[in-house]
Amino acid sequence: MSHAPLTEEIERWLLDEALHDADIVELFGALCARLHALGIPLQRAALSWPTLHPLFQAEQIYWRLEDGAELFQYRHDAIPTGAFEESPFHHVLVNRLARLRRRLDGPDALRDFPVLDELAEAGFTDYLMTATSFRIAEVDAYRGGASGIMASWATTRPGGFTDYLMTATSFRIAEVDAYRGGASGIMASWATTRPGGFSDGDLQALTRVQKVFAVACHASIQKRVMVNLANAYLGRTAAAKALGGDVRRGDGETIRAVIWYSDLRRSTQLSNALAPEAYLQLLRDYYDCTAQPVIDEGGEILEFIGDAVLAIFPIRGETGGPDAVRAATRAMDASLAHRARCVASGSAPAGCVPEQLAFSIAMSIGDVMFGNIGVPTRLTFSAIGSAVNQVARLDELAKEMRRSVLVTREVAAVDPGRWVPLGLRPLRDFAEPAEVHGLAEAEETAIAPPAAAAS
Numbered sequence: 001m002s003h004a005p006l007t008e009e010i011e012r013w014l015l016d017e018a019l020h021d022a023d024i025v026e027l028f029g030a031l032c033a034r035l036h037a038l039g040i041p042l043q044r045a046a047l048s049w050p051t052l053h054p055l056f057q058a059e060q061i062y063w064r065l066e067d068g069a070e071l072f073q074y075r076h077d078a079i080p081t082g083a084f085e086e087s088p089f090h091h092v093l094v095n096r097l098a099r100l101r102r103r104l105d106g107p108d109a110l111r112d113f114p115v116l117d118e119l120a121e122a123g124f125t126d127y128l129m130t131a132t133s134f135r136i137a138e139v140d141a142y143r144g145g146a147s148g149i150m151a152s153w154a155t156t157r158p159g160g161f162t163d164y165l166m167t168a169t170s171f172r173i174a175e176v177d178a179y180r181g182g183a184s185g186i187m188a189s190w191a192t193t194r195p196g197g198f199s200d201g202d203l204q205a206l207t208r209v210q211k212v213f214a215v216a217c218h219a220s221i222q223k224r225v226m227v228n229l230a231n232a233y234l235g236r237t238a239a240a241k242a243l244g245g246d247v248r249r250g251d252g253e254t255i256r257a258v259i260w261y262s263d264l265r266r267s268t269q270l271s272n273a274l275a276p277e278a279y280l281q282l283l284r285d286y287y288d289c290t291a292q293p294v295i296d297e298g299g300e301i302l303e304f305i306g307d308a309v310l311a312i313f314p315i316r317g318e319t320g321g322p323d324a325v326r327a328a329t330r331a332m333d334a335s336l337a338h339r340a341r342c343v344a345s346g347s348a349p350a351g352c353v354p355e356q357l358a359f360s361i362a363m364s365i366g367d368v369m370f371g372n373i374g375v376p377t378r379l380t381f382s383a384i385g386s387a388v389n390q391v392a393r394l395d396e397l398a399k400e401m402r403r404s405v406l407v408t409r410e411v412a413a414v415d416p417g418r419w420v421p422l423g424l425r426p427l428r429d430f431a432e433p434a435e436v437h438g439l440a441e442a443e444e445t446a447i448a449p450p451a452a453a454a455s
Contacts, residue, residue: 003205006038011212018216021223027216028061029069035209036065040202041194044124048089049186049221053228088113089187092131099207100129103197119191126197130207132214133185186217235300237314238370251372257312258324258365258411259383260299261391262290262335264307265358265399283307285342285357293334297327302382308395312368312383321365325414332361332405362394364408393427394436401425403438412437 010031017027028047036042048060056073063069084090091113092100102110104120104127111117116127190206192198198206230239245251264270264286271279287309291301294311303310313324342357366387374380390408398406401422412419419437426433 003038003201007205007208010034010209014212014216018219022220024217024220025061025069025071029063031213032063040205041192042190043193044191046189047186052225054232086114088129092129092187098131102127123193124191126192128190128206130210131187132210134218186214237300253370254367255370256315256367258328258363259387259391260294260311260328260363261395262309262359262361263395267307289338290335293331297331322414325411328363360395360398361405362391362398363411364391365410397425405439406436409435
């Protein structure tokens, strides 16, 4: 039985989705449901592709008729189990096959991969894999993401320009990096429990749809890569602004925020004394202590300034100040607790000791200009203003006073029981002194870094 007329309808739908920036999980789930409704006896399908992400090396969607589509992500640091190397996906990838079919029951059954035995035991009778390669390349982002093409067509018949036609097609484009040289693609598996397996018409429809589906996936995967990279290198808020069109120098806004600044102590001495690998590992441990808790509590990492972390917790709404302060304080607690665990465990990179993982944290509240700075051809999305300078000077004061944490009066006022006043203190380059607060003495004594590290 041929599915050609309805397959053409699905292809038109896929092309339309490719122009409208569809989510790949929803798209694959909808495709499988439409193919099943078409009469192709799908009960299980999977879609897999490599990705460019700081945490994940590949993504996969599983679809089941009764459950719908679900996304799985595979980390770079996952412990190899050998399952992928023994899978049809690996076989198709290594051998660059466009299609692989295995009957799972009857005289023509061939179950040469462990997963096929599992499928056969679950009642599946036929298995098909299709693969399409493409490239994920760098493209220029159009302001706001909306773009398209317009074409004009003219004829001179008979004599002179006698007719003129313009056509236009809109779509969205995204700025992405190349995936490890640009080579990428999708692999899909399709399985059925119908006695006798897939018909010739089923196989023809699945193979045909795969090509058009790959066009839609290409657009969707480019978007995912672009968003992943923007979030990793800019932070979610800055990424959303940049991808939303704030890409010109000076674009931005003034916002009120809790400003966080942390700095590794004795970093110059440590970088000179430690082997490069040991110092880099120390920095990784330090950022795990300071930057990750900020992200976990909803803060935005704006910059890694050498071994310093500049972050903000935006204040949203008239009553958002206390919430932002409490989020920043929870991040502070998590940072200090992580450091304490590292020191207590005795774990340290080769060539250094846990006590060298010493840092200070400063927090204040103020208005910052949050936007694009730099030159037109090289921009960064950051926060600038007097409040940013103040918190950096406050961190300098924390080192002078041998305090793990210093905050301004506005921060301490949200939870005054946590803090003790330390008086008015001069800040470098500021005409007026600042009223500063530190942790209660018992808490500060418990977490204070050694004197040698605090110098």
